Amino acid sequence: MLLYKLWRSFIKEILLLKRDIGGIVIIFVMPLLLIVTITLIQDSTFKNLEGSKIPVIFIDKDQSEVSKSIKKELENSKTFQLLTNFNEKSAQDAVFSGDYQMAIVIPENLTKDLNSNIDSKVQTIVSSFGIETDSSVEKKTVAKTKEIHLYFDPATNAGFKNSVMNSVNKMVFEIENKKIYKAFQDQLGTTDNLEENKNLISFKEISPKKGDTEIMPNSVQHNVPAWALFAIFFIVVPLSINLVKEKSQGTSVRVRVSPTPYYIHILGKTFTYLIICIIQFLLMVAVGIYLFPYMDLPQFDVTGKMFHLIVVTVFAGLAAIGFGVLLGTLADTQEQSAPFGATSVVVLAAIGGIWVPVFLMPEFMQHVAKFSPMNWGLNAYYDIILRNRGIGGIAKELALLFLFYLAMVTISIFYERKLHNV
Structure with missing residues (x-):
C-alpha cells in the first residue's frame, strides 16, 4: 500500500513538472551552456606546452x-x-x-x-x-x-x-x-x-600513471564534476518554488487531510528530483565525452569510473533535494524562496570550492568550506576522477551528504507538523 502511495506521489510530481516545461528545459540547458563556456575559458590555464603566447x-x-x-x-x-x-x-x-x-x-x-x-x-x-x-x-x-x-x-x-x-x-x-x-x-x-x-x-614531478601513460589533470576533469554539482544543487530553486506553489494552490492542505503520511509526499519529491539530478549529470558527462573533442578540448575520461560517479551524484542529489525541501517548507512566497535559493546555492558553491580552490582561500574560509555539502560532493568526485579511489575511499563524504539530507528532511517534517498542529 505504501509503495502504491509513493508511486502516486511520484506521478503527481511528474504532472506538476509538466506544467512548467520551460523551467525544466532551463534546468538541463543552463548547466550545459555553463560547462562549455567555463571550460573553454579555463582550458588554456591547464595547458602547459601549447596555447596562445x-x-x-x-x-x-x-x-x-x-x-x-x-x-x-x-x-x-x-x-x-x-x-x-x-x-x-x-x-x-x-x-x-x-x-x-x-x-x-x-x-x-x-x-x-x-x-x-x-x-x-x-x-x-x-x-x-x-x-x-x-x-x-x-x-x-x-x-x-x-x-x-x-x-x-x-x-x-x-x-x-x-x-x-x-x-x-x-x-x-x-x-x-x-x-x-x-x-x-x-x-x-x-x-x-x-x-x-x-x-x-x-626537480622531477612524479605523476600518477595509467599503464605507461602519465595522468595529467586538465580543465575538463575539473569543470565537469564542479559544474555538474552546481547544476545539481540549483534544483533547490524549482523544488522550493514547487512546494510554495502547493501551499498557495491548496495542494498541501489536501495532502495533509489525506491518509498518506507526509513523509511519503517528501519521498515522492525526492525520487522525482533525484532522476532529474542523474539526467543532468549524464548530460554533462555526454558533453565531456562526445562534444568537447570537437571543440579542441580534452575528452572526459570515465573509463571504469561511471558507477562510482553516479553513486556520488545520487548522494549529492539527496543533499540538494533535502536543502530544497527545507527551503520550500520554511518559505511562504515564491519571492522568498527563489532569490534566497539561488543566492544560497551560489554562496555554497563559492564556499565549497567551485569558484575558487579551497587551498587558495584564507585559513578561516578553509575551515568554513569543510561544512559545505558542495565541498563534500566535489571532493568525492575528485577522489574518483583524479585520485582513482573507490567507494571505500569516499565513504566519509557520502555519509556526510546522506546525513545532510536526513537532517534537512527531518527539520522540514517537524516544522510542518508544528505549524499545523494548532
Whole structure:
C-alpha cells in the first residue's frame, strides 16, 4: 500500500513538472551552456606546452651577454611573445594603459658591471686566502646593484606577477652563479669545462600513471564534476518554488487531510528530483565525452569510473533535494524562496570550492568550506576522477551528504507538523 502511495506521489510530481516545461528545459540547458563556456575559458590555464603566447615588451639597453641570455630563456619558455620595438617610456605607457600585460627593461651596462662586480669580489676572496692573484687583473671598484625594471598592467593577477618575477630571478641567479664560477676558475688557473658543471639538485614531478601513460589533470576533469554539482544543487530553486506553489494552490492542505503520511509526499519529491539530478549529470558527462573533442578540448575520461560517479551524484542529489525541501517548507512566497535559493546555492558553491580552490582561500574560509555539502560532493568526485579511489575511499563524504539530507528532511517534517498542529 505504501509503495502504491509513493508511486502516486511520484506521478503527481511528474504532472506538476509538466506544467512548467520551460523551467525544466532551463534546468538541463543552463548547466550545459555553463560547462562549455567555463571550460573553454579555463582550458588554456591547464595547458602547459601549447596555447596562445602572452605578448611582452622586451627592451634591451645592455645588448650584451647577460641580456641576450635572459632574452633567449624567455623565448625558449614558449610562454611569451617578445616585442622589441618600444623604448622605456612608450613601454610604460602601453602597459599602464592596459594594452600589454607587462614589460621587461634590461638596464645599460648590466653585463659589464656584473662582470666587474664579480671579478672584484672574487679577487678579494682569493687574496684573503693568501693565494697570489693574477696581477694582470686590475682591482675594480664594486659597481652599484643593477635593477631590471618590470612594468605590470595594474589589472594583472598577483599570481602572474609573482610567477614572472620568480622566473626572471631564477634566470639572473643562474647567470650570476656561472659567472662567479668562471671568475674563480680564471683566478685559480683551473681549466674545468664550465658546461660540465650542472646543477647538483634538480626537480622531477612524479605523476600518477595509467599503464605507461602519465595522468595529467586538465580543465575538463575539473569543470565537469564542479559544474555538474552546481547544476545539481540549483534544483533547490524549482523544488522550493514547487512546494510554495502547493501551499498557495491548496495542494498541501489536501495532502495533509489525506491518509498518506507526509513523509511519503517528501519521498515522492525526492525520487522525482533525484532522476532529474542523474539526467543532468549524464548530460554533462555526454558533453565531456562526445562534444568537447570537437571543440579542441580534452575528452572526459570515465573509463571504469561511471558507477562510482553516479553513486556520488545520487548522494549529492539527496543533499540538494533535502536543502530544497527545507527551503520550500520554511518559505511562504515564491519571492522568498527563489532569490534566497539561488543566492544560497551560489554562496555554497563559492564556499565549497567551485569558484575558487579551497587551498587558495584564507585559513578561516578553509575551515568554513569543510561544512559545505558542495565541498563534500566535489571532493568525492575528485577522489574518483583524479585520485582513482573507490567507494571505500569516499565513504566519509557520502555519509556526510546522506546525513545532510536526513537532517534537512527531518527539520522540514517537524516544522510542518508544528505549524499545523494548532
